[in-house]
Amino acid sequence: MIRVAVVDDEPVVRAGLRLILDSAGDISVVVEAGGAGAVESLRAHRVDVLLLDIRMPGVDGMSVLHRIVGAPGAPAVAMLTSFGLEEYVEEALRAGAAGFLMKNSSPEQLIHAVRTLAAGGRVLAPEATGPVIEGYLASGHDAGAVRLVGRLSGRELQVLAQVAAGHNNLAIAQRMHLAHGTVKDHVSSVLAKLGGLNRVQAAVIAERAGLLGPGRART
Known part of the structure; x- marks a missing residue:
């Protein structure tokens, strides 16, 4: 059972999240709190x-x-x-947060996110992807990112550049004139070679390594 704490100042939000998460069967909300007293409540319970x-x-x-x-x-x-993200995303992730979610996420998205977090993964709402990448790009190209992408073949570099540009597997297949299954295999290989990253993390690595080139916009 995945043990969850919900900390929000609005009781109706806490109740709604509990209702959604408790419906999953393998998730249980064990702590509900506002900001005041939240730390003490969290320390008093084992929470995943x-x-x-x-x-x-x-x-x-x-x-x-x-x-x-x-x-x-x-x-x-x-x-x-449910607020604008730009001023908070980088600070929260640098402080140790493993994800960023919107309050209006669907029940399916919330449940999947909790399972991903409990398994040691990270989650990022689509609205936060741009600010995260821009924050990394502000520091320029990164030598570590360049070394990482150096593990990839020429075709894999092309596929990674398409991922970083925001294209899904089907769009990449069409743009590169490859079979959908071939692209899927290439993407899996790329993510594995980069250290088991997800697509958002791989996009950050690609842009920090300069694969999109200076001034090229994401499409």
Whole structure:
């Protein structure tokens, strides 16, 4: 059973998330709290995943995050918000958050996200992808990213560039005149060679390594 804590200042939001997550069968919400008292509640329970509202009156989500991350047995934390993301995404991820979710995510997305976080993965709402990549790009090309993509074959580099440009497997197949199954195999190989990354993480590596070239826009 995946044990989840929901920290949000709105009781109706907490109740809605509990209803969704408890319906999954393998997930149980064991802590519900607002910002005040959240840290104490979390320390009193064993929690695998924390869904944490990023903006709350009094004790906000970033304050809770800084106090929880790094503690023994700390849960995987996904910041939960309905606000604009740009000013929070990079700070939260650098502080140790494992994901960023929107409050209006579908029940299926929320359940999948919790399972992914509990398994040690990361989750990122589509709305947060741009700010994350832009934050990494602000520091210029990265030598580590260049070394990583150096593991790839020429065809795999082409496929990675298409992934970084935001294309799905079917679109890549059409653009590169390859079979859909071939592209799927190439993408799997690329992600494995890069260290088991997901597509968003691979896109960040590709852009930091300069695969899209200066000034080329994502399409």
